[in-house]
Amino acid sequence: MWHHGQVIDAPKKSDRGRPRSGTNPRPDLSASEQILDAAAHLFVERGYAATSTRAIAEEVGIRQASLYYHFPSKEQILEVLLMRTVEPSIHAATYLSTAVAEPAVRLHALIEFDTAALLGAAHNVGTLYFLPEVRNERFAAFRAERSTLRGVYAALISQTITDHIRGELGETLTPDAASAIDYLVDVVFGMVESVISIRADRPSEDAAVLVDTIAQSCLRVLGHDSKSIRVISSSASALLIELTRVLEQDQLGS
């Protein structure tokens, strides 16, 4: 499994301020990080509206009102979680959208990166994408990020579809072949996101196998055969190593 980002920003200074009433279960993390972690856990488990600020505070070991010293609102907590979750994928997609490699190889690398990130994240935070609240205007910025990500997928996918499949689409499906390609983008994007439900239903023992299965399945949907997939897959491994190196570099820069 690859590491990426996941830096803890505020490494906890000392013991300023009034002591907590409860015990501090994670003294290594700053209070803000503890709140985000507890909120992620509860939002994923019960949903946003069904999670009270009291429940979050209880898990952290502070009083409900103390949350508001760190965050101005419950919504803001969700927004930070959403942005943090999508951020690594955006960085990977931005790099891969212009990297020097075949589009199919870049797509394969992106799919591997994304699925691995979703499977590796704490508390299956990918489920937050599907919370009904995310459709509120309040979270438009997050949805814009997702849309950017989808755009990179769309570009790479349209370049990865084999001529053979492209012919099929025009032939058997519809006079408007462009829309059929759009649906293929949706299908591939959906396959990547399906790791979220899969992980929710049966917490995966073997993430690597699932990541490979999905990446290979995506290429098959785009018309590639086993031989072609083998070639693409091994080139993608090298690109993925390069990618993680670049992302770590960026991390140090920012």
Add this chain to the structure above:
Amino acid sequence: MWHHGQVIDAPKKSDRGRPRSGTNPRPDLSASEQILDAAAHLFVERGYAATSTRAIAEEVGIRQASLYYHFPSKEQILEVLLMRTVEPSIHAATYLSTAVAEPAVRLHALIEFDTAALLGAAHNVGTLYFLPEVRNERFAAFRAERSTLRGVYAALISQTITDHIRGELGETLTPDAASAIDYLVDVVFGMVESVISIRADRPSEDAAVLVDTIAQSCLRVLGHDSKSIRVISSSASALLIELTRVLEQDQLGS
């Protein structure tokens, strides 16, 4: 698009009882059906916890407390919606699990039926499957139905995987080939469910194209090529007609 079920049970008798304060926007439906429709709309749009019984009642044109004459609780409303949504798929799967046709043809028919049902249902009720509340013990019966459906998919998928792909799984992925097949089941099941998010993001203009794209993509993932898919697909069309005939028959019986 195929029709299936969607029978209105209680066709509204007459005007018994105290008149409503508001106007009745759907006098053709019984009060219970109006409540279910309004709840479906709001649960899909805002989620379960974020939808108040007051909001449901307002949409129906009655007072909040009047809901409780028709349903004992808000949870019960959600349960009826969940059960009704999964029911047609269960019937189709039960029939197809033993129908006389190649497994690949039966799988193709099931995928077409399911995706079309999800795309055709009022208010995109498939999104209800993803509400966090559904994980509560309260909805175990619904989850059991879904699990039954998944079982039929698993059986048909394992019989539809080409020997070629089966060889690949054992060879390149893992020593435990059974688990790799399980992941393919997840992937295919996930592709079917992806129509829910697709419809949520961009309400589909052309359901038929999307249904075909997904069914074909599933077969590709299982190792079939264009020629094989064409044959399977046309046999599936005939089976699908037979299926809808049988389901309508059942409908009359019950």
Add this chain to the structure above:
DNA sequence: ATTATCTATAGATCTATAGATAATGC
């Protein structure tokens, strides 16, 4: 008499704010 609504309300939340307090830092 039965049905389907209504009004009123109990009791339990829930978010966010105001202001007090107990630490450390300077």
Add this chain to the structure above:
DNA sequence: ATTATCTATAGATCTATAGATAATGC
């Protein structure tokens, strides 16, 4: 003085129940 907590609470919900009421049916 600054920081990070605490207590207390306002004000706005929200679900479900109790009992009244306005129709139709017999």
